Amino acid sequence: AANEAADAAGEAVEYAKRSTAYAEAAVEAANTAADAVKEAQEVEAAARAAETARIAQDTELGVEEARLRAQAETDDAARADNQRTQADKTSTEIKDLIAAAETALRGGDTAKAVSEGRKAAVQLLNATGSWTREAAEFALSGADEDVVNWIDTDRLLAQRQDDRETVLTIAQAAKPAVAEAAHRALASEDADAAGDFLATGVIEAAATDNRVTVFSILNEDPGKAVKAKAEAALNDGSAMALHRFLNVELAEAVKQDDQVEIFRLLDSGGPYMKSAAQIVLEGSARMRRYFVARDKYNVARLDQDHATHVAAIRAAIAHAAKVAAQALADAALASKAAAEARQAASEATEWAEKAKGYATDASESAIEAKANADAADKSAADAARSAASAKQAASVARGAARTANYSMRQASASARQAVSYAADAQASAASARASAIEAGKDERAAAAAASEARSIVAAKRRAEAAEAARKAAEKAKQDEENGTNPSQNSDEDKPWYWDWELWPEDIGDPKQWATVTGHWSAIVGTAGVVLGVGALLFPPAAPALLAAAGAVGLVSWGLQGASALLHGIADNWQGSDFHSALGMFAVGGIFLGKGALLSKFGGVDDALRPVAEEVGSKISSVVGDSVTTVVGWLTW
Template sequence: VKAADTATKTVEEAMAVETAAREAELARLEQDRLQGMDEARLLAEIEAEEQAEYEDKRSQEAQTAAALKELIAAAEKALWETGDLALAATLGRKAATGLLEAKGAWTREAAQHALAGTDDDILSWVDLDRTLAQNQDDRETVLYIAQISSPAIAEAAQSALASSESAAVGDFLTSGMIRASQDDNKVQIARIINEKPGKAVIKAANDALDKNTPDALQDFFERTYPEAIREDDAVETATSVANGGEYVKSYGEVALEGPTWMRRNFVQVVRHQAAQLDHDSATHVAAVRGAIAAAAKIAYTAQQNAALASKAAADARQAAAEAKEWADKALDAASKAEGYADQARQNADAADRSAADAQTSANQAKSAASTARGAARSANYSANKAVDAARSALQSSYSAQASAASARQSALEAGRDKATAAAAASEARSIAVQKRRAEIAQKAKEAAEKAKREREEGRDPADNGTNDEVHPNGTGTGSGSEEDWWSDAGWWADAANKVSIASGFIAAGLGLASLAFPPLAAGAAFFGYVSLGAGALGALFTGIEHGFTSGAFVESLGGTALNLATFGRGKLVTTGIKKVAPVVNKVAEEGKELVSSITSGLSSIF
């Protein structure tokens, strides 16, 4: 009897320990949730501030662009209509100064060349060189689009570059590529609908298909699809909070307090990971409780045996009343033992089910992460190709600038006047432009053939490990001649941290819905990456300028790495010392060493 009582007491202590452990787990999760919600609110504030800054910047850029157009028009009027060369030169110099940070390499180079010369060079810039450079930048953009797009768009780009019509390239950039993408856009929208997205996405998709115009289909991808996804993400997150387990609820509640990218990440990947945690927790709890129930069965079987032994002893002493009491205790112990046996079996079954559910959630998380990775690779592929395009355009524009400068100097040394020298420089630049145009046309042809071949073979050029990040050399990750452009890293660092040439290509290219094989139908992470190009390239070229082990690069990279990890939204800028996790800048300013594990999880794609 004493041994049975000891066993029973031990089981009761085990039950108390299990209960306390469960309460401690939930208390820890609650503490993490509360901290995560505070951090998420700060991130939401940062997002709102960044959005306001972005809109303000767009407004300022639009005003600046309008002012520049007025300056150029006034300079052209003074040159062509009134013949006031002094005024034309003055206005032209102001306009050229405004274009020193233009997105196009040729436009920048032409403005730099003009400003480094005489008034005659400025007049040549107003008269011809500026337009020539702008047209060449448009051709560089068309080539970039051809290199990242579907066969239909690539073929349209090739045709525009090969056309003798002066307006062909401009027409392609304004409307031609939208028309060329119409069929691809329809296919992508159909795939999105087949993936059974939320109500807002379905409505937006059907509205676009009902309108069935190139502009409406393109507008779906550029505007209504991202907006609809944000709406559906909020609904899906709230639904998960209402129906999920403790971990899903905690992660979801934090996501609801946070910025839009956090909800996208929750819906796309993290909710499956949180569900796995819930199922793992349930598996653990059921297994422990099952073990305790099995022990309880043994303890109460011991109580039953002890009671039966005591009854037999009482019967031997002819103590009927005592024997009856022990018999009742034996029956009670037997009943409890059977009950705990049932509990053990039920907990074992529950543990098996939870383990199976955990594996299902793990598979879903893995699949979701794979989808997100595919979307990230598409965006990074575009960014890497943009680096390629920027390098190529810069090298060509540098060559043109050198030729123009050489021609101008030669003319001056030959005793020619400044106007003649400026004309010689313009002619040299025109020759360089014609050479580059031929190269671009050939590259566009090769890009169209490549896109068609990859489509036929079912290959996605973006889907490889090279495009897991943006590289200093773009799609070329080797060494040797690929690194010759690093000699201009100082210029790159300055330009990229403002409005880099490469980000200009990205802005033009990521507006397209139809890259070669984008995983748009399965996930919308792609659209979050539109904003990360400049940040990634800014850090990249800071590293090139100051060294990849320098403090300047590390500081810049801190923001960029998390920019990539959070779809380019939010300033997660440092790394925790005691734990590898992103630390929100404002949280760090408040003295918190680490972000919560929930914020960390919601800030990581894979």
């Protein structure tokens, strides 16, 4: 029994030694885990500090850029106001000159009437109306009798016709009520019906549609300023009040509400929202509008993604802290057991207390981990909602862009038709005048023939415009009855100016670039022709205008050369398009860069293109032979 007791005692001592070693190893491992958690916490804190510093730096740069944009907007507004003032001044001067010319004409002072009339016509060379501009050009290029007829009849005819073109443009883009009113104005026998429609008729016709629009704005829960102005317009009830709200007051009210909303976001948002709000508050009104209408949702998502990330990282660290604390508690319990095995009561009590403290830490870390995980889930859900709001805002913006593109396409098509008819009127007038002179008639008879020819073209255009307005009104009515919006389709996702092929849809396609540069060559060539004509109309400025025309012609020629080069790249230096473009480049050199312009005139292209293609083919053949010869020399 003694021997057995001695053996057992020896085993107990061995077991106590082993438990002590294991307990020490557990303590060491638990301390390593705790140190790793502490390091992770320090890294996370450093990351947050670095992110805060980066946001502050980006905010500072953004504020500087925003201030530049705000200054540019201020400058643009001042320039526009100055241009408006100048336009008002010019308009007043033109009216005074025309009044003086009419007074002199009625008083029998033809010389003074012609002098004042020419001054007025010069001012109208920059008029936006095609008919007005063409009529002024024709009068200035003609004899005194043409100026007299312009003062007496042609000017007013052109002005009324420009009014009709504007009414037609409205009819083709408006809702049924306005389109029908426009059609009635164009179909009226009253010569001033179109002008009266533009002055007051369109506002009265749009009253119901405008009222619906104002109610729809109120249904979108706008800001206080917009709401107050909208309710005031509805309380007034008049067509003019509704028109004034939508076209004047709404923009200013939106600016006020945008400012209030941005200050709210600055006060309540996260780090990215605060940064963005600081930036746009220093920027232009347009920046603030885009931010409130669209960009704030994307910035909110940034904040929410940031919060999700931070919460997830901190949850992971808290979970690690819980694991480390639990390990320390387990190690303390193991140390307590080892101490008891060694019969070290005091040491065992100490380790028991440590185990309780570590267990408490583990419990607290678990609670913190759960809180951070919940915060991460909430931030992720908020981010999803912001993404949905951003998607909705983008959809609204796309709808607005489609409407704008649709309206601009209608206006562009109407403008091209107006330019075409005005040019036809001038061509008919010039032909009639030349025929009258050839028949031996005097200047007065020739001028009368020109005016009559212009009136005939205008009458034809009036009939066509009235019919076009009727069709537009019928289509608008059908679209309304069918619940369709002609502007909301994928075709309107392309900017309206792409129709003019002034910019390629695929910037990597040399064929499209060739077409674009060819069109720009024609446009610049047109500018050269205008400058050249200006030199004839204004002899004192002829040297400067001719020099400018020559420079513009060289630019046009260079663009045509670029077009030829790009056609060659696209067509592998073969094909009729390349030969034609190359020929146009050669012809353009002869005509000082007018080659591309000549190809745009009706009838000229049919005659010029074969010649240009033939010239280009021969040039291409010669160049090809030369290249072959040179290559042969190099490889010999």
